[in-house]
Amino acid sequence: MSTKSSRQCPKCKSNELILLPWLGVIYQCKKCGYRGPLTIEKRTRKTKKLKI
Numbered sequence: 001m002s003t004k005s006s007r008q009c010p011k012c013k014s015n016e017l018i019l020l021p022w023l024g025v026i027y028q029c030k031k032c033g034y035r036g037p038l039t040i041e042k043r044t045r046k047t048k049k050l051k052i
């Protein structure tokens, strides 16, 4: 069983997303060219609060 969370493009629902680490946490979609920090995670789970 894979525990990897697959991410989907919010625009075209493709899961061919490239992570661009040099821009922070930015994803680019191979299909539609969408670029942004927001992706859809298939698994819904509670967001951890990060203390800075």
Ligand SMILES: [Zn+2]
Pocket (backbone or CB within 6 Å): 009, 010, 011, 012, 013, 014, 029, 030, 031, 032, 033, 034
């Ligand atoms: Zn896309």
